[in-house]
Amino acid sequence: CGVFGVVGVDNAASVVALGLHALQHRGQEAGGIVTHEFGQGFSSARRFGYVRDNFTDAETMATLPGPIGIGHVRYSTAGSKGATQIRDVQPFFGEFSMGGAAIAHNGNITNALALRKELVDRGSIFQSSSDSECIIHLMARSMGRKIPDRMEEALRKVEGAFSVVAMTRTKLIGCRDPLGVRPLVLGQLGDGWVLASETCALDIINATFIREIEPGEMVVATGKGVESHFPFRPAKSRFCIFEHVYFSRPDSILGGRSVYETRENIGRELAKEAPVDADMVCPVPDSGTPAAIGFSLESGIPYAMGIIRNQYMGRTFIEPTESIRNMGVRLKLNVNRALVKGKRIILVDDSVVRGTTSRKIKEMILEAGAAEVHFRIASPPTKWPCFYGVDTPQRDKLLAANMTEEEMRDHLGVNSLKFISIDGLYRAVGEARGRDQASPQYCDACFSGEYPVKPSDMLDQGFEM
Template identity: 55%
Template sequence: MMDSEAGAGDASAFFDLEADRLHEECGVFGVYGHPEAAALTALGLHALQHRGQEAAGIVSHDGARFHAERRLGLVGDHFSDARVIARLPGLAAIGHNRYSTTGETILRNVQPLFAELDAGGMAVAHNGNLTNAQTLRRELVRAGAICQSTSDTEVILHLVAQSRRPRIIDRFVNALREIEGAYALVALTTKKLIGVRDPLGIRPLILGELDGCYILTSETCALDIIGAKYVRDIENGEVVIISEEGIQSLKPFPPQRMRPCIFEFVYFARPDSIVQGQSVYEVRKRMGVELARESLPGADVIVPIPDSGVPAAIGFSQESGVPFELGIIRNHYVGRTFIQPTQGVRELGVRMKHSANRSQIKGKRVVLVDDSLVRGTTSVKIVKMMRDAGATEVHFRLACPPITHSDFYGIDTPERSKLLAANHTVEEMCEFIGADSLAFLSVDGLYRAMGYDGRDNLRPQFTDHCFTGDYPTTLTDLTGEAPRQLSLIAEAS
């Protein structure tokens, strides 16, 4: 049985300062065999907070019972309370940070999700999107399944429940064979911690170790916060099973060439993380170097749009020889929830988060460097801010190619009709944001920054469909000539 769950906190998000950014869906964390499993999981989720800020949950197992605490809001708002951690006893735990795309952010969608099966309880936390979840869900409901959430993760639990294989791990593998898309999963049973990475390795999952206990998590920064050591990346299509007997690895899928999501390097991963053996910070600096080689305007100062544009701007400055300055100061005390402002204040919202450093802007030709351009609405306001601060010229540079296609694998991207680069030329986009010039890093430049010189005929090495339209899997739940995210995919895990 599972203990009762805690109630929801205040999750209003009327004034969203992140509306013009890309968002990762979530982060996952799991630990097996440690006496402070829940506390370590809470710390790990805190390190992964950038991957999802709307909800967090932890499920633990104490050898006899499962215990759950699932809350709306930030990790630190709930799981820094020792009384909450005390309600999560046991040597094994999994946790999840959630960022929902559309629809309600409600407690029943907060992960990890739990089900009591005939083989015992199972909790699952999921990073990614299943591109056949709605199709599977319709079939399950038609067969009598009763769904408690609108998350595609619940489909996995139903598939496990329907399997007739004797062992729960075999049931789990059977369920994996039915799903499509991108996923990194951590699951907790009465005796095992299970980690899975999709056959293409689109979503990240790594293995760590602390005091002889194994850990699964989305990024290495979560290992750093608890003093754990990195062991290795979980391979694409690999299932790892951690128990009292140690660790076992299964490869239940036909081998495929790995294609991890390139946006982990562009934006999502924390700069201090190591992804696929590469420092995210160093890769982002190299993106700035390549960008400067491709499109350097006459300039007096390089200004990053904080915080995401900082590493690329450093690389841009070092390659060009143009000084790097903090021409925009970020207010770190403005969160996703803000007191409801008047219309006049609402229109000035960007200034609540970013302010011009006039001493570094006035009378200068400014190059703004950011990681990506989505709708472009925030860019309009920042360019105007630079002009109001006295910039004589404002040039905009993006350290990734134009985002021309929506994502269906766990990134919250708008429909193509709302992606600026999908509907306008570079010249039109430049006019829209009000800059003197606009340029993006080329796809070839992005691959060079990743360590590929363009002569490698195995490209693409990464999942880069947002730039190229090359979707690496089938998109079963999409219909029509202009694919759109359907309700279940949009209600992402």
């Protein structure tokens, strides 16, 4: 998901809408905006679909007045899937004795089911099926005198990954979990302050990037400035390495690093680790593009657009049901026949998850007359589900959890298949010595099976680590 908030500007809602539009790649199912204006109270609009279709008309925007607002773009990883229900669309809102607050959450709460049960047993009335709603109920039960105190207390009971943007009538609040699994950045816009999942959302509104919110940090921004504190027990940061590989936009800066450059580095590493004689390097667009460019630069094999993407489709993997995903490949990607005919092609993609997309692409490219197809993958084999906010499927659906690399190569029907090594990936994100086995620098659980936060709910449901 993507989260965004702003305080201290004219017409916050239009700024939030632009920010969310820049974060649309993080969630395409639905979006919502909450604002506050003195005299008119809180306003909210939550809709299915794209930001550009829901939050651009003057009529809707006029219902969201005020100088402070937050927003969320949703991609379901917990709660209702597929047919998302409008009640699961964020921001969520709560009315407390000292006033109202709205929250938008990116990540996944790993003890949400246990918390929900406890809260429901004690009388909380949940409105949604979302894990994120726990935060509101925990805030309602807190005895804290101010809303940020309540949020702090609530978040201390929550386990898992969270980058939260929240607002009261006058305060914009941002918080990252102690491991900082999901991103969150702070920007400045005139006299106002901005919080966003990624820096690309600051660029679109021409805000100045100030810094990242630190893992475990909570910031409270008002017209007067930004206060910061660290409410959790300190921990070593474990940022999601898959944000660098796939999830974030290539024009964002994460941990001081350009996502684009990292992806190009991954391609270079791949070319070193798994060279192959071929005629051209083609990306599976768009997620494989920077890595394909890196592979081409390192290998000297020309880069070409052997597959053309229809720009009017969304991201395949963010479409939540299997049937839509299956349809999606042909709707979204087409082989550039004239280019690939008779050629030995290196296809570079970010990941192989279920293998359905990869298989279809290979079929299409062979149908178009390619002589050979060599797959090079910009992440290690995805063997484990993510419980921290990326929708990887259960292990039985993960190709790499059920097959060796040779079996996967045969299943996909390609001439060769190679994944970047875990150390190669760490080198590409700037860790010259690779992965620190004793104390990994990133979360890489979907590749390594080492979960930095115990996935309690899943363990309760019989998941075996």
